[in-house]
C-alpha cells in the first residue's frame with residue numbers, strides 16, 4: 001500500500017502518521033511518500049516497519065520501491081500512464097511543484113522550493129491520456145494553482161498542434177474540452193482567478209473553487225503574509241456568485257494564530273456568517289518546526305485555540321446544513337464512486353460530503369433527486 005502524506009502543519013503530520021499506522025495494520029506492506037517523506041526520522045521512529053520512504057514529488061523512487069518490495073501486477077491504467085493511486089474514474093493532475101509565497105505558518109517552500117510549472121503541453125497530454133483511459137474527473141492540484149506559469153512567464157506551449165499559454169485560465173479552457181469533470185484545488189486568491197468563473201458558469205469546468213482565505217482580519221492576514229482584505233473577499237464572492245450562481249466555494253482557515261485577539265477572532269466569525277461558504281476546513285494554529293510565525297509574539301493558549309476552532313466549526317456547521325437543505329427537491333448530477341455513493345459538482349473526493357442513494361456503478365454519471373440532507377451529506381433517489 002502506498003501512503004501519500006502531508007507535513008504541512010503538525011495536525012497533518014499526526015494524521016499522516018495515523019494513516020501509516022492504519023495502512024500497516026490493514027496491509028503490512030507500506031511505502032510512504034509525499035511531504036512527510038522528507039522527515040524520514042519522524043516516520044521511522046513511529047513506524048519502523050515501513051518498507052520505504054520517499055520524499056515529495058518523487059514518482060521514480062516510489063515506483064522503484066514498489067518494484068523492489070512488491071510483485072508488479074498487470075494494471076492497464078498504471079501501464080498506460082505511469083502511476084495511478086486513485087480509483088479508475090478520477091485522478092489528480094499535478095500542474096506545478098513548489099511555491100513563490102512565504103506564508104509565515106507554512107514550510108512548504110523550504111521543503112519543495114519555488115514554483116516550477118510543468119509545461120502545458122505535457123500537462124494536457126497527461127490529462128488527455130487519463131480521460132482516454134476512462135478517468136471521468138480531473139482534480140487539478142499544485143501548491144498554488146493560480147500561479148501556474150508565472151515562473152515561465154506564461155510561456156506558450158503546444159497541445160494538439162496549437163499554441164496554448166502556460167496559464168491557469170488557458171489550462172482550464174483546454175481541460176474543459178476533454179469532456180471530463182475538471183475541479184480546481186488550492187487556488188490562491190489572485191485577482192485573475194475571476195477569469196475562470198465564466199468557464200464555470202458555462203459548464204466548461206466544475207463550478208467549484210477551493211480557495212484558502214485563512215483569516216479575515218487584515219492584521220492577522222498581514223502577519224500571515226497573505227493577500228487581500230475581508231471586504232474585498234466578500235465583494236469578490238458576491239461577484240463570483242452573480243456570474244455563476246451555482247458555484248461551490250471551499251476554503252480553509254487557521255484560528256489561534258500568534259497574537260490573534262478575541263476581537264479578531266469575532267471578526268473572522270462575522271466574515272464566515274456573511275461569506276456563507278459552502279465547504280470549510282479549520283485548523284487550530286500549530287507551530288511547525290521552521291515556520292517563521294513561531295517567532296511572532298503572543299502565542300494563543302491551546303485551550304483557547306481549541307475552543308475557537310469549535311466555535312468556528314459550530315457556526316459553519318449551521319451554515320452548511322442550511323445550504324445543503326436548500327438542495328432538497330432538486331435533481332443533481334453525480335459521479336458514482338461506489339454503488340450507493342456519489343459526488344456532485346459540490347463534492348471533492350476525500351474532503352467534502354457525498355450523495356447517498358441506492359444503486360449505480362463506479363464511474364457512472366447519474367442524476368439523483370434529493371430527498372433529505374444532514375450537515376455533510378445528501379440523500380436521494382436515482383432517476
Ligand code: SF4
Nearest residue numbers: 099101103106108143
Ligand atoms: S501559498 Fe502559502 S500556504 Fe500555500 S504552499 Fe505557498 S507558502 Fe504554503
